[in-house]
Amino acid sequence: MKITEKDVAYVAGLARLALSPDELTDLTGKMDAMLGYVDKLNQLNTDGIVPTAHAVPMANAFRDDQVVASIGAAAALANAPLGVEDYFQVPRVIE
Template identity: 55%
Template sequence: MKISRAEVEHVSRLARLTLTDRELDAMQDEMDKFLGYVEQLNQLDTEGIVPTAHVVPMENAFRKDEVQPGFTREQALANAPEPDPAGFRVPRVIE
């Protein structure tokens, strides 16, 4: 296996995903196959090749710092899972 069960669990914690034991097993198997497949990239010598992050040559995109119309508080909160006119309600963070 190119990836251990412990690594899969570690990655699921990094990704903030709760996975069941069965999902972790399946994920390990599929990730192992995928990592085996992408190993072919090592056949290519990429020494000195500049990586492409983006195809459009871009400078910083500046704009004037002007106030534009935005959402009202009501609009911004309209999709909140727990309605509260003051903000986004979440479980207690500080005990």
């Protein structure tokens, strides 16, 4: 695939980049080389290859939820700066 300076200037405009003529020429060559490499990847035979989301098999790493006894309101509020009944009291932040 051949990319032109006009294409690079268009993409630079979308990215709000101001490129000098020298930068435009340099980036055109670099982007053309990158797109050429991607084009080479399109030549690979991928028949029979299953699309994957991960390079290695993944399994859910989370454990099943289990109901256990809580520490209780008194223990939870033991180190709180302010507690009212069974709740944390915090300073008002919205007027």
